[in-house]
Amino acid sequence: MISKSVCRNVAITLGQRVWLRSPWERGCRNGAAVAQKAVDAANSQRTILATQAMGSALATKLAAEVTVIDHELSELYPEITERFTRHESADVLLSLPGFGAVLAATFLANIGGNLDGFDTVDQHAAVAGLAPVP
Numbered sequence: 001m002i003s004k005s006v007c008r009n010v011a012i013t014l015g016q017r018v019w020l021r022s023p024w025e026r027g028c029r030n031g032a033a034v035a036q037k038a039v040d041a042a043n044s045q046r047t048i049l050a051t052q053a054m055g056s057a058l059a060t061k062l063a064a065e066v067t068v069i070d071h072e073l074s075e076l077y078p079e080i081t082e083r084f085t086r087h088e089s090a091d092v093l094l095s096l097p098g099f100g101a102v103l104a105a106t107f108l109a110n111i112g113g114n115l116d117g118f119d120t121v122d123q124h125a126a127v128a129g130l131a132p133v134p
Helices: 004-020 031-044 052-085 090-094 101-110 121-127
Strands: none
Touching: 052 101, 090 101
């Protein structure tokens, strides 16, 4: 488990700009406030552990790798969006609250690419995680 002090060093090193390049930048509600709270919480930590330097270096490296992957994924979003909007069910899925093109495309891929595979709306909701399994 990574200690709070390691997380503090990573957050301070990376700062709010990296937090904002995460999914929050792509439409999460109150993303800037969440990022600022995370950085403020990291700055308030005062515990120092014997393994802090090594842990901080490792966590910083991993955070940088995640940032690179996140950037690569964000470059794919326009292509995913363009391809998804051509799907016959795009309008229906995009009308669902909280569904953007990437989430809707992911949902569609998880159900086999066809909304007709379920007998009821309740089954759709259950697969989407919006309701208990009927």
